[in-house]
Amino acid sequence: MASNQSRFRAAHGAARPMIVRTMTLAVALTLCSAALSVRAQVVTAQEAADLSGSWDSPATNDVLERDEGPFTDDFVGMPLNAAGRALAASYSADMLAEPERVCQLYDQWHYSNSVFNLRIWPVTGGPTGTIQAWKLQPTEDNGGMTIWMDGRSPPSQYADHLRGAFTTGHWKGDMLIAVTTGMKRAPARDNGAFHSDESIMTSTFIPHDDMLTIVYVLHDPVYMTAPYVYSRTYVRSVTRPIATQYPPCIVNFEGTSEGTVPFFPPGKNPLMTQMMEFFHVPEYASAGGADTMYPEFRDRLKAQYLKLYPTFPKKCTQYCTNFRFQQAVGNLPQPVEGPAAKPGRRGAKSGS
Amino acid sequence: MRTFLSNCAARLALALLVSLGAATLVHAQGRRGPGGPPPPAEAAAPVDFTGYWRSVVQDEDWVYRMVTPRPGDYAGVPLKPAGMQVMDAWDPAKDTAAGEQCKSYGAPAIMRVPEHLHITWQDDQTLKMETDAGEQTRLFHFVPSMADEHGPRTWQGYSVAQWQLQSQGGRFFGGGKPAWAALKVTTTDLKAGYLRKNGVPYSENARLVEYFDLVQIPPENDGQWWMVLTSVVTDPVYLFTPFVTDDNFQKLSSAEGWEPSACSAMW
Amino acid sequence: MLGMLGVVSARAAEPGNGDLEIQKVRQNFYMIAGDGENIGVQVGHDGVVLVNAGTVAGVPDLLAAVKSISPLPIRYVIDSDADPAVVGGNAAVAAAGKTLFNPPKGPGAEIFARANVIERLAETAGYPTNGWPTDTYIYDFRSFYINDEPIVVTHAPAADSDSFVLFRRSDVVMAGDVLDMTRFPVIDVADGGSIDGEIAALNDLLRIAIPPSPFIYEYNGTYVIPAHGRVSDQWEVVDYRDMVVIIRDTIADMMRRHMTLEQIEAADPTKAYESRFGSTTGPWTTNRFVAAVYHSLQAAKKK
Numbered sequence: 001m002a003s004n005q006s007r008f009r010a011a012h013g014a015a016r017p018m019i020v021r022t023m024t025l026a027v028a029l030t031l032c033s034a035a036l037s038v039r040a041q042v043v044t045a046q047e048a049a050d051l052s053g054s055w056d057s058p059a060t061n062d063v064l065e066r067d068e069g070p071f072t073d074d075f076v077g078m079p080l081n082a083a084g085r086a087l088a089a090s091y092s093a094d095m096l097a098e099p100e101r102v103c104q105l106y107d108q109w110h111y112s113n114s115v116f117n118l119r120i121w122p123v124t125g126g127p128t129g130t131i132q133a134w135k136l137q138p139t140e141d142n143g144g145m146t147i148w149m150d151g152r153s154p155p156s157q158y159a160d161h162l163r164g165a166f167t168t169g170h171w172k173g174d175m176l177i178a179v180t181t182g183m184k185r186a187p188a189r190d191n192g193a194f195h196s197d198e199s200i201m202t203s204t205f206i207p208h209d210d211m212l213t214i215v216y217v218l219h220d221p222v223y224m225t226a227p228y229v230y231s232r233t234y235v236r237s238v239t240r241p242i243a244t245q246y247p248p249c250i251v252n253f254e255g256t257s258e259g260t261v262p263f264f265p266p267g268k269n270p271l272m273t274q275m276m277e278f279f280h281v282p283e284y285a286s287a288g289g290a291d292t293m294y295p296e297f298r299d300r301l302k303a304q305y306l307k308l309y310p311t312f313p314k315k316c317t318q319y320c321t322n323f324r325f326q327q328a329v330g331n332l333p334q335p336v337e338g339p340a341a342k343p344g345r346r347g348a349k350s351g352s
Numbered sequence: 353m354r355t356f357l358s359n360c361a362a363r364l365a366l367a368l369l370v371s372l373g374a375a376t377l378v379h380a381q382g383r384r385g386p387g388g389p390p391p392p393a394e395a396a397a398p399v400d401f402t403g404y405w406r407s408v409v410q411d412e413d414w415v416y417r418m419v420t421p422r423p424g425d426y427a428g429v430p431l432k433p434a435g436m437q438v439m440d441a442w443d444p445a446k447d448t449a450a451g452e453q454c455k456s457y458g459a460p461a462i463m464r465v466p467e468h469l470h471i472t473w474q475d476d477q478t479l480k481m482e483t484d485a486g487e488q489t490r491l492f493h494f495v496p497s498m499a500d501e502h503g504p505r506t507w508q509g510y511s512v513a514q515w516q517l518q519s520q521g522g523r524f525f526g527g528g529k530p531a532w533a534a535l536k537v538t539t540t541d542l543k544a545g546y547l548r549k550n551g552v553p554y555s556e557n558a559r560l561v562e563y564f565d566l567v568q569i570p571p572e573n574d575g576q577w578w579m580v581l582t583s584v585v586t587d588p589v590y591l592f593t594p595f596v597t598d599d600n601f602q603k604l605s606s607a608e609g610w611e612p613s614a615c616s617a618m619w
Numbered sequence: 620m621l622g623m624l625g626v627v628s629a630r631a632a633e634p635g636n637g638d639l640e641i642q643k644v645r646q647n648f649y650m651i652a653g654d655g656e657n658i659g660v661q662v663g664h665d666g667v668v669l670v671n672a673g674t675v676a677g678v679p680d681l682l683a684a685v686k687s688i689s690p691l692p693i694r695y696v697i698d699s700d701a702d703p704a705v706v707g708g709n710a711a712v713a714a715a716g717k718t719l720f721n722p723p724k725g726p727g728a729e730i731f732a733r734a735n736v737i738e739r740l741a742e743t744a745g746y747p748t749n750g751w752p753t754d755t756y757i758y759d760f761r762s763f764y765i766n767d768e769p770i771v772v773t774h775a776p777a778a779d780s781d782s783f784v785l786f787r788r789s790d791v792v793m794a795g796d797v798l799d800m801t802r803f804p805v806i807d808v809a810d811g812g813s814i815d816g817e818i819a820a821l822n823d824l825l826r827i828a829i830p831p832s833p834f835i836y837e838y839n840g841t842y843v844i845p846a847h848g849r850v851s852d853q854w855e856v857v858d859y860r861d862m863v864v865i866i867r868d869t870i871a872d873m874m875r876r877h878m879t880l881e882q883i884e885a886a887d888p889t890k891a892y893e894s895r896f897g898s899t900t901g902p903w904t905t906n907r908f909v910a911a912v913y914h915s916l917q918a919a920k921k922k
Contacts, residue, residue: 058594058596059428060428060429060430060595060596061596061597062413062428064427076415077409077412077414078410081894082890083891083892083893083894083895084891086890087892090865090891098857100853100860101857103831104830104835104857105835105836144836157640158642158849159642159850160839160849160852161851161855162839163831163835163836163839173532173533174518174532175565175567184854184855189411197855202570206534206563206565206580208534208563208582211582211584211596213563213565213580213598215565215569215580215600217569222895223894227570228410229578229600230410230412230598231580231598231599232598233598235596246834246836248832248833248834248835249832249835258822261860261861263861263865263868265868265869265872266869279422285418292414292418293409294409294466295406295407295409295485297418298418298419301418302619306420306618309420309618312422312423313424314424315424316422316425319425319427321426321431
């Protein structure tokens, strides 16, 4: 008769492989799930960086253009072709007051040269709550941007170009690269240089610490000879969420009658002298073109510019600063500003 | 018992290896593999900034960069009244006579001067950037030297660099080669100079933080490489908020267009 | 007289092809592109209403495309103008359809158009009479109520035979030749067309095509189907109208300075727009457009 001890040993002996296997399996499963949960945290490409939040625009770059509007003949650095230049030279800002245009939004390219703060937030969906899209909205006036992250195809060539256009995105490292097609024809700069409805815009979102740099690139085969590139940096707002206001827009009479189309015939735009008048920049530079973007262009400007430089007032009298910094400094002495807003500002009357 | 335990340990180890074998890319930010010093900066870089570059000024303060700004024009610069006084006293002839014609070529300003750049590795821990405009040289030290870091003030100051490493599609931890990186450079020990050629000043207390990124334009495989620079200048003496600017550079295939020119107080 | 001015008919035939694309516009409205001018398709329990019938060669593909949208019969073909790219398929498409009326007015679908279309088709050698409109209107508009929807056919003053077709509940308007997203507008001087008529038609279209104000972030407004190119809306109509006015006024200014047509063409009054809408080849070139504007301004001056 087997002893209790031997029966116990026999029982254990039979059970031992099963116990070991079970323990091994349990440990393996535990470790697997730990590793897999780590893997799940990292493979979700949509979450490579968190862009969500409110972003202030310090607007220390091109501040006059972005805040108050560009000068009427300021196309410096724009790679315009002959058609683009002709269109820009014919532009009258009174066109914005056409009743049919009063409630037109700015398009997606306007993010690059507007001064508005941004709010960015993810749109989640599906059973696992993955990020399907990122949404951008500035404070007002823009058609908005939804960056689809789910790999969807662009609409047909026959589909309407919506006010929000169509944008898809993917990650490269921590950079979100968004490609926008289906935009409407709209201003590339607020003084009459337009981009066509065949344009493609690429926005690369690059987070750095508490800042977000966005590199905007516009390809326009109709009006430009080279990519048009703006980089803008925003700072994460820590004090307040950016309000994305959606005020209703009612068409009012803004000075241009229905059916009227304000413009300047070729060679008859009286406002093509501001860059020379205020900055001594000659017309061959202010008219734009790809060569005005490069360092070599300075050689062409140098002699004439230095000759004219002594004619500048010793103290700047107009457009020496912008209202943001005047407000910040308060009652301290400021340079004297010019008397009137520049022609060419949205809604302002211009000679026509 | 001993056999039981050794069998168990062996199986456990096997299970461990199998389950962790599924882990893929890793995030190497600030971490090193088990044992050994970190690789040198040049070897650790998953992106390549070397080569020739040229400024592309598409607006982005064209009238303050492509030409000498008007006297007293500081639009966009958050300048305190003390800074305005310095600006109003700007005298390029006096700067030239004093041998200070490079005042507008210091680190906080040099990247905004339309120019060509030549970037190389001086050694495997120091990236060198030369400019043709003003013939300046910047050194980005990945391993700062205490002796050099607080030496005499210069136009280019002392720059400490680090890679901000990134992985494709997410953040990981562990070892392995990262897929992408930005370059962060912090510069101090500056000699007082000008943010703009017309005398808009920065003091020797200024601090410059820069982020260099490589971007392809367009983003497809044959897109041309551009370098996008985000600069933040803080100066408690002359600026009441940080001065944040962005500049773009296009990669060139050769030194074509490289034209060294001496500093000029006027142009 | 028009021959002396060197004006020829602008209604050149456009080849059809088998590459049709169906674009859904609204729940019950589609656009078919790729055969002549864009074709509008309204569907519902009453059957199918087509705007335009495409080219003769494109009829089989068109009928197949319509069948893929709705199995119900074609009840109406509404012609937006007399262009061969619009009316070429009239006879065959109508024959494939079935009138709503009982007893039937005729064996197939009704063909409806402005009365002038019959005049133009009667002048067209070889055009079959069973492709002529079976019903017409001579005043400013005619309306129908089909598939629970008001359909308003309005004369577009760009030319004598042009019509807009507004589907009021769907909020879609077929603009015909008045709006073309691929080229400058065709000014058919032989059909009574003129640049001022084109501009008047575009202004009329702007009163039909409603923008999404006040909730401009929420909606897109009325959809406008052009003669060619993508589905559009009020934004595109404004841009197109402004372009046409600017070109007209630029040429008028040059004519006031006594420039000849050759001098005007050399001065390139369409420079800002020709890379988007112009052409040096095909049935409607930039120079033909400039000449049409010039001649219609001349004719207007003489009146």
